[in-house]
Amino acid sequence: MSHTYPEISFRQIAIVTGVSILVMTIAAFIAEGTTIGNLFVENNAETTTMNILASAMLFRFGVFSWLVILICDVLAAWGLYIFLRPVNKSLSLLTAWFRLIYVVILATALLYLFDVLLITKGADNYLAAWGTDLLQAQVLLSMNGFYQAWSIGLIIFGIHILGLGYLILRSAYVPNYWGVLLIIAGIGYLLTNCIDLLIPGYKDIKKILEWIFIIPMLAEVGLGFWLLLKKNIRPVSVGNEQII
Numbered sequence: 001m002s003h004t005y006p007e008i009s010f011r012q013i014a015i016v017t018g019v020s021i022l023v024m025t026i027a028a029f030i031a032e033g034t035t036i037g038n039l040f041v042e043n044n045a046e047t048t049t050m051n052i053l054a055s056a057m058l059f060r061f062g063v064f065s066w067l068v069i070l071i072c073d074v075l076a077a078w079g080l081y082i083f084l085r086p087v088n089k090s091l092s093l094l095t096a097w098f099r100l101i102y103v104v105i106l107a108t109a110l111l112y113l114f115d116v117l118l119i120t121k122g123a124d125n126y127l128a129a130w131g132t133d134l135l136q137a138q139v140l141l142s143m144n145g146f147y148q149a150w151s152i153g154l155i156i157f158g159i160h161i162l163g164l165g166y167l168i169l170r171s172a173y174v175p176n177y178w179g180v181l182l183i184i185a186g187i188g189y190l191l192t193n194c195i196d197l198l199i200p201g202y203k204d205i206k207k208i209l210e211w212i213f214i215i216p217m218l219a220e221v222g223l224g225f226w227l228l229l230k231k232n233i234r235p236v237s238v239g240n241e242q243i244i
Helices: 010-039 045-054 056-084 089-121 123-130 132-170 176-198 203-212 219-229
Strands: none
Touching: 010 045, 010 056, 010 219, 045 056, 045 089, 045 132, 056 089, 056 132, 089 132, 123 132, 132 176, 132 219, 176 203, 176 219
């Protein structure tokens, strides 16, 4: 006996995508604003290690927040692909793949945080084998590995955001200003993280660029709200693309 199931509606896709983006934003604030980002002290192995040991549960909650971000990123990639497929199916698929590649890189980066969890969980055993200096150095190395890998992933994410902005500009059912802001944000992601990779000594330039692009970089959050609140979104095909 065969069963048929209703297709998910365009409105439902918009809601899932919007919720995913907003939940991801909250989780990112928790991960970097209140947990892991607060515990990590750049170039200070002793303070970073002491902070993590003293706030082990906070660090674990930060790692959990990153896992939530991973799941939301996958949902956002899926939802944005379907949402923008009427504009250009091939480019929408390519844009989604860039986000999924970013997810894979971020997942790999999280392995560094799991290393920190293992080291700090068995701190007494590792301390006896390695000594204080080596244990603290390993914690700092793993934390730096996470942030460096994440920064590389954000270069790929910047390409995704550029593609997203272009698709929105070509669409007839999403306001163009979201596309403009996302393209500027994509450029911001590329510049700041390429500088971090190619000329890591110029941290001040990176911080200046982050401040310059801070508003455009929040454009995806605004798009998430728009998708969640906009009730009458009518997809329009471009060229020979088919509306879902």
